[in-house]
Amino acid sequence: MAEQHLDGAWTRRWIEAVAAAVSSRKAELTALDRAIGDADHGENLDRGFQAVLGKLDALDDGATPGAVLKLVATTLISTVGGAAGPLYGTAFLKGAMAAGERDALDAAGLVEVLTAARDGIVARGKAELQDKTMVDAWTPAVDAAAAAGDDVRAVLEAAAEAAQAGAVATEPLVAHKGRASYLGERAIGHRDPGAESTALMLRAAAETR
Amino acid sequence: MKKLINDPAKTVDEGLAGFAAAHADLVRVVVDPPFAVVRADAPVAGKVGLVSGGGSGHEPLHAGFVGFGMLDAAVPGAMFTSPTPDPILEATKQVDAGAGVLHIVKNYTGDVLNFETAAELALAEGIEVQSVVVDDDVAVKDSLYTAGRRGVAGTLLVEKLAGAAAQRGDTLDQVAEVARTVNSRVRSMGMALAPCTVPHAGEPSFDLGDDEVEIGIGIHGEPGRERIALEPADRIVDRLMEPILEDLPFSKGDRVVLLVNGMGGTPLSELYIVFRRAAEILSERGIELARSLVGSYVTSLEMQGVSITLLQVDDELLDLYDAPVQTAALRWGR
Numbered sequence: 001m002a003e004q005h006l007d008g009a010w011t012r013r014w015i016e017a018v019a020a021a022v023s024s025r026k027a028e029l030t031a032l033d034r035a036i037g038d039a040d041h042g043e044n045l046d047r048g049f050q051a052v053l054g055k056l057d058a059l060d061d062g063a064t065p066g067a068v069l070k071l072v073a074t075t076l077i078s079t080v081g082g083a084a085g086p087l088y089g090t091a092f093l094k095g096a097m098a099a100g101e102r103d104a105l106d107a108a109g110l111v112e113v114l115t116a117a118r119d120g121i122v123a124r125g126k127a128e129l130q131d132k133t134m135v136d137a138w139t140p141a142v143d144a145a146a147a148a149g150d151d152v153r154a155v156l157e158a159a160a161e162a163a164q165a166g167a168v169a170t171e172p173l174v175a176h177k178g179r180a181s182y183l184g185e186r187a188i189g190h191r192d193p194g195a196e197s198t199a200l201m202l203r204a205a206a207e208t209r
Numbered sequence: 210m211k212k213l214i215n216d217p218a219k220t221v222d223e224g225l226a227g228f229a230a231a232h233a234d235l236v237r238v239v240v241d242p243p244f245a246v247v248r249a250d251a252p253v254a255g256k257v258g259l260v261s262g263g264g265s266g267h268e269p270l271h272a273g274f275v276g277f278g279m280l281d282a283a284v285p286g287a288m289f290t291s292p293t294p295d296p297i298l299e300a301t302k303q304v305d306a307g308a309g310v311l312h313i314v315k316n317y318t319g320d321v322l323n324f325e326t327a328a329e330l331a332l333a334e335g336i337e338v339q340s341v342v343v344d345d346d347v348a349v350k351d352s353l354y355t356a357g358r359r360g361v362a363g364t365l366l367v368e369k370l371a372g373a374a375a376q377r378g379d380t381l382d383q384v385a386e387v388a389r390t391v392n393s394r395v396r397s398m399g400m401a402l403a404p405c406t407v408p409h410a411g412e413p414s415f416d417l418g419d420d421e422v423e424i425g426i427g428i429h430g431e432p433g434r435e436r437i438a439l440e441p442a443d444r445i446v447d448r449l450m451e452p453i454l455e456d457l458p459f460s461k462g463d464r465v466v467l468l469v470n471g472m473g474g475t476p477l478s479e480l481y482i483v484f485r486r487a488a489e490i491l492s493e494r495g496i497e498l499a500r501s502l503v504g505s506y507v508t509s510l511e512m513q514g515v516s517i518t519l520l521q522v523d524d525e526l527l528d529l530y531d532a533p534v535q536t537a538a539l540r541w542g543r
Contacts, residue, residue, distance in 0.1 A: 038289050038429055039410050077326060078242070078295045081286050085293055086322035124322060174354075178318045181355035182431040 004152055005104035010208060011065040012056055015072055017204040019049035025200060032193040036180035041084060041193040048080035048088075066099035069113075083178060084194060087121050087134065094120030107150040111142070114159060118142045125177065132175035132187065134194035137166040141202055153206075160199070160206035167195035210411050217408035221265045221287060228272055232537045235276045244292075245300035246272040247282045257375040257384045258282070258304030261313040261368055262297060263320050264289040266407070267428055270364065270507045273538030279372035280313075280536070288407050288510075289429050291319030297327035301336060309337035309381035313368055313388060315360025316344040339381055341388040343367050345397045345518065347456045348425030348433045359427050362470040362507040362518045363395035366530075369539065373532035387529065391520065396453045399516030400433070400445060401426040401472065405509050424448050428472075428509045442479070446486040449517045454494065457521060461495035465519045466530060471505030472514035480504070483515050500530055506538065 022029070022045050029042035052075045059071060069092050077089030098116035102109060118138040127133040144162035148155045170192040175181045180192070214220050225246065229238035239245040245262075252258060261271045262284030271283035281304035286292035301310045310331065314324045321342060328338040345363030349355055371388040379387065401423045404413040414430035417423060422445065425433020434452075459465060469484045471477070480503050491498050499522055507516070522530065533542030 034410070039407065039414065040287070040290050043409065044287075044290065078293050081290045081293045081323065082319040083291070083322055085291075085319075086326050089326075124325075125318070176354050177356055179356065179429070179431060182349060182359075182427060186432065 005106055006065060006110060006152055007104040008063045008065050008068055011068040012059070012063070014205050014208040015049075015052060015056065015068060017208050018201050019053050021200050021204050022046050022049045022197070029193050029197055032191055032196055035190045036175065036183055036187045037193060038179055040082060041197065044080045044082050044084055045088075045197055048076045048085065051075050051079040064099065064101060064103055065105055065113075066096045066101065069093075069096035069099060083125070084197070087125050087194070090120040090124045091117035105152070107148070107152045107155045110152055110155050111145050114142050114145050127177040130173060131177045132170045132173040132180060132192045133177050134192065134198045136170045136173075136192065137163040137195035137198035137202075140166040141198070156202075156206040160202040163195075163199040163202040167191060167199040170195045210406050210408075212406070212408060214408055217411070220408045221285060224265070224268070225272070225285065228537070235535070235537055236272070239296070239299060239303065242295045242299060245282050245284050245296045245303065246275050247300060247303050248275050248277075248280070251281045251304045252306035253281070254306050255308055255378065256281075256306055257308045257379065257381045258301070258306065258310040259313065259368070259372055259375055259384070260284065260297065260300050260304060260310055261364070262286065262292050262300070262324075263315050263317070264291055264429070266405075266510045267508050269538030271368070274365065274368050274372075274536045276534070276536035277543065278376045278532055278534035278536075279539065280368055288409065291317065291323045294323050294327035294330060297324055298330045301327060301331045301338060302334070305336045309339065311371065311375070311381060311384050311388065312338060312340040313364070313371065314340055314342050315364055316342050316357050317359065318356050337381060339385040341367070341371075341385055341392060343392050345392065345395045346399075346427065347396050347452045348398050348427070350434070359431070361397045361399060361428050362468055362516045363392070363397045363520070365470075365506050366395050366466065366468065366518065366520050367391045369534065370526060370529040372534065373529040376532065391526065394457065394521040394526075395518060396456050397516050397518040398449045398453050399426050399428070399470075399472065399514060400424045400449060401430070401512055401514035402439070403474065403513040404430055405473065405512035407510070426514060428507060430509060430512065442482045443486045446483050446517070447490070450487055450490050453517060453519055454490075457519075459494075459496055459519055459521060462497075464497045464499040464522050464527070465491065466500040466502065466522055467491065467498055468502045468506070468518040468520070470507055470516045470518060472512040472516065473505055473508035474511040474513035475505070475515055477504070480515060483517070487517055499527055
């Protein structure tokens with residue numbers, strides 16, 4: 001039977017899985033960014049998550065999900081740079097605040113964390129749906145998570161699938177935010193790198209046991 | 210890729226180390242957290258602190274403008290990548306003399322977000338911070354459906370005039386007002402003949418045919434208004450001047466500062482050919498050329514190209530332009 005609560009140790013395993021996935025798909029993320037941005041998304045995220053790995057060891061074994069998320073937030077903010085640093089940093093920070101002092105998250109708690117993370121990104125970046133940004137992965141993920149019931153594994157799987165579909169759906173869009181917006185119609189046909197890295201993170205969550 | 214470097218991953222660090230060694234009389238370089246280039250005598254008692262920054266690769270912007278009468282600190286990020294909030298916060302702390310700090314930020318999503326975060330952190334530490342976002346690039350037509358106009362060579366003039374205002378003892382509100390006024394009256398547009406290569410990327414940031422030029426290019430090689438076949442310099446200057454003049458608009462009787470800026474790989478002789486035609490156009494339109502500046506100040510690595518910037522001035526702004534400045538890349542009056 002699937003576990004029904006995500007504790008601090010799970011959160012840590014998830015972040016390690018994200019770091020591994022970013023590292024192995026670094027070139028792919030950077031290539032997406034080269035097409036419509038400035039060719040540094042993979043490099044920047046990898047630098048950030050490698051720094052996170054270095055700091056996870058210093059956390060108490062009993063660290064709560066919120067404490068792990070907060071460490072990720074502050075590390076990403078201070079190491080990533082570009083637009084992705086503050087955006088993901090804010091997402092993890094708001095997620096950490098939503099998780100609070102809880103030792104573990106159930107399905108409802110997980111949805112709260114994902115919603116807070118998405119709201120943080122929207123507030124910081126001021127992007128709307130269909131602007132061809134990571135919001136196009138986050139918002140479908142949050143909506144799917146909220147509708148997935150009270151099984152945490154089902155919530156994670158729903159979020160991961162919706163985020164990936166959302167990332168793919170950025171391909172035909174013209175960008176209205178970020179550096180890709182200067183390309184106008186020339187951005188059509190390319191997937192947004194931030195939406196893809198969001199899908200990667202949520203896929204890693206769904207696969208973390 | 211052929212570059213005068215040791216290691217693509219160390220271009221920014223080694224360049225800054227050299228800058229620090231060459232200009233130790235003007236600046237100190239803070240390496241923990243990396244990096245902030247701070248005016249040697251900062252904080253200057255009673256003076257509003259000016260901090261700018263952004264991705265590296267645009268030298269001498271911004272570190273070359275740190276010193277008397279201009280910036281108190283510059284925060285360089287990785288190549289073409291905004292710095293993170295930590296060094297921005299550190300620079301803000303180091304230049305704060307109690308009169309507050311102004312952040313001058315070029316309008317790129319990463320720069321705006323990282324400076325915004327740093328300003329919030331500074332505020333939490335009791336430092337009063339105001340921010341002015343520079344967006345002088347008229348090549349971006351539809352600001353409503355993009356991240357907005359980009360900050361390009363006009364940034365130099367915002368930093369110069371706001372720096373002079375701070376140096377003469379203006380308050381934070383007043384210095385911020387000067388910066389906003391300059392931004393509201395400065396317009397720029399650039400073009401590229403050939404792209405640049407970011408060292409760690411290893412390949413040119415965009416492709417341009419041998420006989421093609423990009424009109425309206427951004428300082429990171431972002432595309433502009435149109436890609437056309439190469440034309441004589443005068444015709445290209447016409448293509449840059451027209452949208453600039455129409456935008457503000459600049460009209461008969463106006464006085465202007467004209468900045469002809471090289472993108473990094475353009476000979477000075479060509480910049481003067483561009484200047485010649487730009488000045489001719491001003492004269493035809495009855496616009497008075499009050500001051501001139503020609504050189505490579507806001508660059509894009511080795512990109513071959515040029516940008517033209519016009520600033521509409523009155524007596525006060527002209528006084529601020531003329532005020533003494535002593536930095537690595539801009540120096541007059543002292």
